[in-house]
Amino acid sequence: MLDKNFVRENLDFVRERLGTRGGDYSLDELVALDAEWRQVLLRSEELRRQRNEASEQIGKLKKEGQDTSAQQSRVKAISNEIKSLEETLRRLEEKLNTLLHSIPNLPHESVPVGLDESANAEVRRWGSPPYFSFHPMDHVDLGVSLGILDIDRAAKIAGARFALLCGTGARLERALIHFMLDVHTHEHGYREVLPPFMANSASLFGTGNLPKFAQDLFRVEGTDYYLIPTAEVPLTNLYNGEILDGATLPQKFAAYTPCFRSEAGSYGKDTRGLIRQHQFNKVELVKFADPATSYDELESLTRDAEAVLQRVGLHYRVVALCTGDMGFSSAKTYDIEVWLPSQNRFREISSCSNFEAFQARRANIRFRNATGKKQFVHTLNGSGLAVGRTWLAILENYQQGDGTVLIPEALRPYMDGLERIAPEGS
RNA sequence: GGAGGAAUGGCCGAGUGGUUGAAGGCGGCGGUCUUGAAAACCGUUAGGGGGGCAACUCUCUCGUAGGUUCGAAUCCUACUUCCUCCGCCA
Structure with missing residues (x-):
């Protein structure tokens, strides 16, 4: 607002x-x-x-x-x-x-101007795409043949756009969550939070999801509860209505949560595989910052998210979204896109934004500055990372000619030292 | 789910219809005293909105939303949250 x-x-x-x-x-x-x-x-x-x-x-x-x-x-x-x-x-x-x-945030002056993603600006690249001497499979074929992904049974249990991870597949997902939280809490100074996975309408208003984007959310019938579409909602509303001590800024939080999205309006998009699901896991980073330093905080937040990809050795690039491609509440957004061999292109795996005072005004989150005056904080958040997309990127990028998948070294301590995912029985 | 009780400023706590936006205490801030600190003493200290260049001024806010009244922190209704007991339960 x-x-x-x-x-x-x-x-x-x-x-x-x-x-x-x-x-x-x-x-x-x-x-x-x-x-x-x-x-x-x-x-x-x-x-x-x-x-x-x-x-x-x-x-x-x-x-x-x-x-x-x-x-x-x-x-x-x-x-x-x-x-x-x-x-x-x-x-x-x-x-x-x-x-x-209903008015979106004002884009920051540094944001490239343009109406759609063609005007987005690549900022940097890290690593290089893997070389395959064989025809690489996509993550669905890989996952199913390894016996660690079962889409049919997920559809039976729930429906389309759900997944069932089994055995080492489930273990890898859990390892990724654990690993990401460790990186952010131990190395980047974020405080871990395990929030409610449902939030009320006031919280969703605070982050800008309501009233305009109700159709994107799952609502629990007959209640004021919504399944959270991202941990951004509970984390940003942590300080709803509060006045913080300016000396405590920036405050940094990290949370693992599942995320629930109706994906209304995306029929036909990414129907195959785990890219677009009604439910997915994510480790989210949120910062409450002094307006004077919030753009520095956006840079470091983005680097924090990138660190995870570097540690697991996945090729990626960082893109500055243009004015027309940014979300409603954002003043500036960097997307981090990971390389997917099956699509021969980069796909979004994290989105890091500075909302300036847009959300703080809606959620009434202020701080007392050095002169004792009350001011709205700047809120920021970024995925650190989308776990499901990391999972599938690992399968695709680390697949071997014999149909197995190597586990990146950084994850092995979280997998009892396991080095490779080999076919397992159902 | 049933029965009770409670909600007041950063915190504790008084206040049951008329200068009560709110006593008192704690905490915070400023000062006096002190070599320094503590103690003591004095002063100060809620938030939102409107008007005004400003000094300043008006208005709203005692969990939330309504209602009664010339007038509501105070009376009435609904809701929310918390506490206690009973039941149920991972």
């Missing part, structure tokens, strides 16, 4: 920045509504002042035993007028908020 006073006072700038995302956001209507709202507010507060004065008078007169019925009926009339103005205010606020809540 943008600051409506900022929008009013910097209308041309806001219009220009939002324009780079492509889209029309009714800024003139917003400003007009705001002007009307402030006018009505002023009038209703003036009436309240009159009412407060008169009521106090009545109290005094009554103590002296005087008759106050004339004054009482006058105040009654004022109260009625206040009530009707309040109704108007409520209506205006609702319209105002509907508009305000």
